Amino acid sequence: MPSFASLAIPALYQTSRQFAPRSLAALRYVQFSSKVGSKPEVVxxxxxxxLVQKKDKDVILIDVREANEVAQGVIPTSRHVPLGNIQEALSLPDKEFEARFGFKKFNKDDEVIFYCRSGKRSGMAFDMAKQLGYNGARNYSGSWLDYEAKAKSPK
Incomplete structure (x- = not known):
């Protein structure tokens, strides 16, 4: 007959997995969404x-996909800075950033939302921005796939 421990441990493990966050983005949402007076870091x-309907100029939407992916479609009002350039781009002086990427560099407290195809690369860009002190950084974890599917569906 199996011991109690051999039966109980797997059951406890299975139960704990049911309540575990499914992704790092979900964990970040839980951790940071409770800050008083601040917006959740997951968009x-x-x-x-x-943002798209209002054409809000105060919020910067950054697409971190590669150029060939951007050519397939973008979220209106977004700007393009590939993930491979994010860390360097965020460290560039303002004038050099503008010359290289074609738009004015945002401040560390400005609201900046990163997106990619499915949310993984935008999460990486978000992490890099936070490490460099960009306190207004946020992540659209649904990214292009979510936007494309929902924007085309009837409201």
């Missing part, structure tokens, strides 16, 4: 849709 489709 929803509804927020992105509102």
């Amino acid at each position: 929803t489709f509804e927020e992105i849709d509102t």
